[in-house]
Amino acid sequence: MSFRSRNGRSSADSKEYENRNCGPSPWSQCRKRGADGNLRNKREEDNNDEKPSKHPDDRPANFTTPESDGPLSRCGRQSDWGSQVENEEALIKDVHKDMHRYRRRLLAAEFSQRERKNSSGSSDSRESLLPTTGEMETDESVLLRRQKQINYGKNTLAYDRYVKEVPKHLRQPGIHPKTPNKFKKYSRRSWDQQIKLWKVKLHAWDPPAQDGQEKDLNDIEELDLDDVMDIELDFPSLPESLNSTSLSRHTVPFLEDVQDDCAGTPSKVMKTEDTPE
Amino acid sequence: MEMSAKEDYKIQSFDPETQNLLKTALKEPSSVDLEKVADVIVDQSLKDQVFSKEAGRICYTIVQAEVKQNNGSVFRRRLLTRLQQEFTVREEIRAHSLQEWVCYVTFICNIFDYLKVNNMPMVALVHPVYDCLLRLAQPDALLNEEEVNCLVLQLHRIGDQLEKVNGQRMDELFFLLRDGFLLQESIGSMARLLLLEMLEFRAGGWKLSSTANKYYYSELSD
Numbered sequence: 001m002s003f004r005s006r007n008g009r010s011s012a013d014s015k016e017y018e019n020r021n022c023g024p025s026p027w028s029q030c031r032k033r034g035a036d037g038n039l040r041n042k043r044e045e046d047n048n049d050e051k052p053s054k055h056p057d058d059r060p061a062n063f064t065t066p067e068s069d070g071p072l073s074r075c076g077r078q079s080d081w082g083s084q085v086e087n088e089e090a091l092i093k094d095v096h097k098d099m100h101r102y103r104r105r106l107l108a109a110e111f112s113q114r115e116r117k118n119s120s121g122s123s124d125s126r127e128s129l130l131p132t133t134g135e136m137e138t139d140e141s142v143l144l145r146r147q148k149q150i151n152y153g154k155n156t157l158a159y160d161r162y163v164k165e166v167p168k169h170l171r172q173p174g175i176h177p178k179t180p181n182k183f184k185k186y187s188r189r190s191w192d193q194q195i196k197l198w199k200v201k202l203h204a205w206d207p208p209a210q211d212g213q214e215k216d217l218n219d220i221e222e223l224d225l226d227d228v229m230d231i232e233l234d235f236p237s238l239p240e241s242l243n244s245t246s247l248s249r250h251t252v253p254f255l256e257d258v259q260d261d262c263a264g265t266p267s268k269v270m271k272t273e274d275t276p277e
Numbered sequence: 278m279e280m281s282a283k284e285d286y287k288i289q290s291f292d293p294e295t296q297n298l299l300k301t302a303l304k305e306p307s308s309v310d311l312e313k314v315a316d317v318i319v320d321q322s323l324k325d326q327v328f329s330k331e332a333g334r335i336c337y338t339i340v341q342a343e344v345k346q347n348n349g350s351v352f353r354r355r356l357l358t359r360l361q362q363e364f365t366v367r368e369e370i371r372a373h374s375l376q377e378w379v380c381y382v383t384f385i386c387n388i389f390d391y392l393k394v395n396n397m398p399m400v401a402l403v404h405p406v407y408d409c410l411l412r413l414a415q416p417d418a419l420l421n422e423e424e425v426n427c428l429v430l431q432l433h434r435i436g437d438q439l440e441k442v443n444g445q446r447m448d449e450l451f452f453l454l455r456d457g458f459l460l461q462e463s464i465g466s467m468a469r470l471l472l473l474e475m476l477e478f479r480a481g482g483w484k485l486s487s488t489a490n491k492y493y494y495s496e497l498s499d
Contacts, residue, residue, distance in 0.1 A: 081361045082354035084401035085394060092395045140395070 091151075095143045102183045106136065136183050146182040149195045153179075158205040165205065177201035286335040287328055291321065299335065306343040306352065314339065315355035322384040323363070326376070329383040330430075333391030340392060353392065357401070360385055364405050367412070379427045382409045386431040390438070398442055406439065407446040414453035416461055425468040432475055437483035451479060 137143060153159060166176055180186075180194040288299050295317055302314045318336060322329040336356060343349045363370065363381055371378035386409070389402045412418060413428040440447040457464060458472040474493045478485055485493065 081357035081399075081401040081405075082350075085353065085357060085399050086350060088394050088400055141397075 091144060091147060092140070095140065095147055099138070099143070099183070103136065135185055137185050143182055146180075146191060146195075149192075150179060150182060153195065153199050153202060156202065157207050158202045161207060162202060162205040177204075286338070287331050288335070290325055290328060291317070302339050302352075303335070303342060305346075306339060307346050307349070311339070311343065311349075311352040312355040315352050315359060319356065319359040319363070319384070323377050323380050326380055326383065329380040330387060332384055333387035333389075336388060337391040356388070360388065360402075361405075364408075367409070371412070375421060375423055379423050382413065382427055382431065385409060386435055390435050398438055400442070403439070403442050404446070406435070407443065407450065410439075411446075411450055411453065414450055414457065416457060419457040419461060419464055419468060419472070422465065422468055425471050429471045429475055432478065436479060440479075440483070447479075451476070 162177065171178070177198050180191065180198055186194070286299070286303075288296050291299065298309055298314060298317065301309050302311065318332055322332045336352075340350070340353050343352050364385070367378065367381065370381060385402065386406055389398060389406050392399060394400075410428060410431060413424045413431075418424040418428075436447075454472055454475055458469060458476065464472075470493070474485070474489075477489050481489070
């Protein structure tokens with residue numbers, strides 16, 4: 001049934017659930033009596049009257065958005081099934097495309113790394129930390145899940161403002177939010193944590209006033225999906241990492257556990273990202 | 278599924294003209310009005326219980342053919358739109374014709390089973406399908422053998438897939454089934470048997486043990 005009525009049910013019947021799950025004798029209480037009596041049936045009839053009349057209208061437009069029961073952000077807002085399925089398909093296609101591009105960049109990076117080593121012979125410590133094609137996350141379901149999370153983050157006013165206010169070349173690791181790299185191998189927890197911290201950081205660009213928000217939503221929805229990919233792929237690009245001090249990403253793999261433990265304080269992450277220096 | 282002839286899409290029940298339309302849609306999708314084809318299929322599914330059980334196959338083939346021919350999705354879009362329209366008025370459908378309601382549920386579940394995106398179930402349909410099945414598990418519906426039969430058929434076919442994409446709602450559904458089985462005295466013995474079978478079926482990982490199978494089906498099979 002619709003989320004609303006489901007929630008309604010679970011809260012209304014939460015006592016029953018408790019009995020069911022952990023009560024030592026679910027039968028001794030209302031349940032068994034309900035079986036031969038009216039109490040239970042009556043309640044069920046109530047539910048019955050209520051549910052069907054409720055969902056057609058009350059259902060939130062984004063009721064099929066996965067991963068959460070609550071009304072969700074503007075992703076997956078389109079409520080017609082045809083579009084939903086097409087969006088899903090498009091997302092998969094984009095992920096595939098990204099995968100190819102990312103792989104190419106990694107290969108290019110590996111190659112030029114070797115070149116440089118030959119010429120200068122000094123970059124050995126760095127080299128071992130660069131991701132290689134073998135360490136790439138290729139599980140489609142994982143990538144899709146991550147892409148969705150990223151899209152949720154990017155589909156915000158804050159992100160939009162951030163992108164406008166801070167051009168890419170001015171962003172500094174540790175200070176500015178950086179989209180987590182979906183192609184790296186991370187534990188589920190580590191990834192979710194990175195996303196969380198990234199979103200926390202993005203909130204710094206939340207628009208100041210509340211009015212006019214609804215108006216802007218539509219515009220934002222239009223822009224995102226595509227240029228999103230572009231920004232993300234920027235991550236592993238080699239030149240940037242060479243001429244800036246942005247070693248932060250190299251540190252991420254072995255910081256996984258640290259991040260897992262640091263329960264969501266943004267300041268800590270800034271710290272971890274700075275440590276290599 | 279249980280059909281042997283691969284090319285048999287059960288379209289014999291259509292009038293000759295429509296049969297032709299469908300045949301062309303299967304071969305040369307871009308040469309026909311695919312929205313009309315979708316409408317024809319949906320309409321027939323709502324009337325014809327036999328067709329609704331297998332309509333997913335023909336839909337799947339048309340979808341594939343359309344993608345292959347011009348990378349289009351006109352047919353699927355129309356199909357889903359129609360499904361959604363009917364979904365929003367499902368209570369009215371049920372009130373006005375149980376048979377049509379059962380056909381609808383059979384059809385949407387069959388589409389869920391056959392049409393995949395990237396080999397995964399279409400996310401958009403997960404909750405609607407659950408909504409339908411949960412409706413079939415409500416106390417008033419459990420009194421209807423037609424609805425119980427339908428529910429059981431659907432769980433046999435797509436229960437495991439559904440549980441994989443959303444286990445929580447499957448739990449919710451099975452709370453209802455247990456409640457019905459235990460507490461609803463007015464349920465007939467046949468329906469009760471089916472419910473019990475479902476409980477065992479899911480508990481066994483969407484399989485029946487051979488003994489259970491014998492118990493539930495020995496009477497039926499010759």
